[in-house]
Amino acid sequence: MKDSTFITRVVLKNYKSIAACDVRLGSLTFLVGRNGSGKSNFLDALRFVADALNSSLGHAIRDRGGINDVCRRSRGHPNHFSIRLEFVVLPEGFTGHYAFQIRKRPPGGYEVQTEECSVQNKSCLTSEAYFRVESGTVTDTSVEVAPAVAPDRLYLVNASGLPEFRSVYDAFSRMGFYNFNLDKIRGFKDLDPADILMEDGSNLTSILAQLTQLSPAVKTDIEEYLALVVPDIREVDVKAFGSKQILAFRQKVGEDRYPGRFLTNNMSDGTLRALGILVALFQGGNEQQRRVSLVGIEEPEIALHPAAAGVLLDALRDAAHRTQVIVTTHSPDLLEDKHIDVESILAVETDDGNTVIAPVDEVGRSVLHDRLFTVGELLRVDQLRPDPNQTPLANREKTKQLDLFDSNKKEY
Numbered sequence: 001m002k003d004s005t006f007i008t009r010v011v012l013k014n015y016k017s018i019a020a021c022d023v024r025l026g027s028l029t030f031l032v033g034r035n036g037s038g039k040s041n042f043l044d045a046l047r048f049v050a051d052a053l054n055s056s057l058g059h060a061i062r063d064r065g066g067i068n069d070v071c072r073r074s075r076g077h078p079n080h081f082s083i084r085l086e087f088v089v090l091p092e093g094f095t096g097h098y099a100f101q102i103r104k105r106p107p108g109g110y111e112v113q114t115e116e117c118s119v120q121n122k123s124c125l126t127s128e129a130y131f132r133v134e135s136g137t138v139t140d141t142s143v144e145v146a147p148a149v150a151p152d153r154l155y156l157v158n159a160s161g162l163p164e165f166r167s168v169y170d171a172f173s174r175m176g177f178y179n180f181n182l183d184k185i186r187g188f189k190d191l192d193p194a195d196i197l198m199e200d201g202s203n204l205t206s207i208l209a210q211l212t213q214l215s216p217a218v219k220t221d222i223e224e225y226l227a228l229v230v231p232d233i234r235e236v237d238v239k240a241f242g243s244k245q246i247l248a249f250r251q252k253v254g255e256d257r258y259p260g261r262f263l264t265n266n267m268s269d270g271t272l273r274a275l276g277i278l279v280a281l282f283q284g285g286n287e288q289q290r291r292v293s294l295v296g297i298e299e300p301e302i303a304l305h306p307a308a309a310g311v312l313l314d315a316l317r318d319a320a321h322r323t324q325v326i327v328t329t330h331s332p333d334l335l336e337d338k339h340i341d342v343e344s345i346l347a348v349e350t351d352d353g354n355t356v357i358a359p360v361d362e363v364g365r366s367v368l369h370d371r372l373f374t375v376g377e378l379l380r381v382d383q384l385r386p387d388p389n390q391t392p393l394a395n396r397e398k399t400k401q402l403d404l405f406d407s408n409k410k411e412y
C-alpha cells in the first residue's frame with residue numbers, strides 16, 4: 001500500500017514555545033507530553049501554514065494574537081520565526097520543501113524575510129521548480145515570468161497560479177486541524193459548500209451529507225466505527241428542513257423493533273465527538289480531488305469511554321492509510337496496543353520554558369523493544385521522554401545551524 005505521508009520533516013525555529021525543532025513524521029504520529037509542554041504549539045505551526053495560504057499571512061498572525069504572540073518570547077528576544085516543511089505530494093509523488101522566515105517589523109508589523117520552495121518530479125529528476133524570495137524580491141527562480149511579490153504575503157499563494165507549484169499549494173492548504181466545539185455541531189445548519197471539515201466541526205452536517213452522496217461506502221465505515229464506540233447507534237443521516245440541515249441518528253431504544261430517531265440536540269457529547277473525529281479522518285472519501293493531505297486532531301480521546309480507545313486507534317490507523325494523521329494525546333488507553341510503533345511517538349517536554357520535541361529516548365526504546373511495557377504504560381508513568389541526542393537544543397551551536405533554507409547549501 002502507498003504511504004500516505006505528506007509532511008516528512010518539520011523544522012521550526014522560534015515558533016511560540018518552540019525554540020528549535022527538527023523532526024521526521026510518518027503516516028501516523030502521536031504527540032505526548034505533560035500539560036503546557038508544547039504539543040498544540042507544534043500542531044499549530046502546521047495549521048499556521050494552512051491558514052496563511054488559505055486566508056492570508058496577516059490573518060494567520062492576527063488570529064494568533066499578533067506577531068509578538070507567534071514569535072517565541074524569551075530573554076534573547078528573537079525577532080523572527082521560521083518554518084520548514086519537507087513533503088511528498090500525492091498522488092504525483094512530487095518531493096521538495098517549503099520554508100519561510102517571518103521577521104518582526106516594529107511596531108507590531110512583520111515581513112517575509114525569506115521564502116523558498118522547491119519541487120522535484122520524482123519520475124524526471126532533472127526537472128526542478130523553485131523560487132526564493134527575500135524581503136519583497138524574487139532572488140532566484142526556475143520560472144520564466146515570475147508573479148509579483150508583496151513583502152507581507154506568502155509568495156506561494158501567487159506562485160500557485162503556475163502549474164509547477166499548484167499541487168504543493170493545494171496540499172498545504174488542504175490540511176485539517178480539529179478541536180471540536182459541540183455547540184457548533186448541534187442544531188440546524190445552513191448548507192456549506194466547503195469540502196473540508198472546519199476546525200470546530202461546525203460544518204460536520206454538510207460534510208457528512210457530501211460523503212453520503214459521493215462515497216457511501218466510506219459513510220458506512222464511519223457508521224460501523226461509531227456503532228463500536230456507541231453500541232446502540234445504527235445509522236447517522238442528514239435530514240433537510242427547508243434550507244437547513246441537521247444530523248439525525250437512528251438508535252436502538254429499549255425493546256422497540258425499530259430504532260428511534262434522535263437529532264443532535266439529544267445526542268451525547270461522546271457520540272458527537274466520535275462522529276466528528278471519524279468524519280475528520282475519513283472526510284476525503286474515495287474522491288481524489290477531495291483528498292485531505294493531513295489531519296491533526298487534539299486529544300481525540302476526550303469524552304470517550306476507555307473501552308472505546310481500541311476502536312479509536314483502529315480508526316486512526318485505518319485513516320492513516322489514506323491521509324497523514326497527527327494526534328496529541330494524554331490517553332494511556334489509546335496507546336495500550338503492543339504493536340504501536342515507537343517511531344510513531346514524538347515526546348514533548350519543556351526545558352526552562354523551551355519546548356523540546358524528539359523521538360522517545362534510548363531507555364524508553366529499549367523497554368518497548370523488550371516488550372516490558374506498552375507505550376501506554378510508559379505514558380502513565382511519565383517515562384516517554386524526548387531523546388536528548390535527537391534534539392537541536394542538545395547543542396546550542398547547532399540551533400543556529402538548523403537547516404531551514406537550501407539556498408545557502410547549493411547553487412541552483
Ligand SMILES: Nc1ncnc2c1ncn2[C@@H]1O[C@H](COP(=O)(O)OP(=O)(O)OP(=O)(O)O)[C@@H](O)[C@H]1O
Nearest residue numbers: 016017035036037038039040041069070071072073
Ligand atoms: N510566543 C510564545 N513564546 C513562548 N512560549 C509560548 C508562546 N506562546 C505560548 N507559549 C507557551 O506554550 C505553552 C502552551 O503550549 P501548548 O498549548 O502547546 O501545550 P500542550 O502541550 O498542548 O498542553 P496541553 O496538554 O495542556 O494541551 C504555554 O506554557 C505558553 O506559555
Ligand SMILES: [Mg+2]
Nearest residue numbers: 039040041328
Ligand atoms: Mg494542547
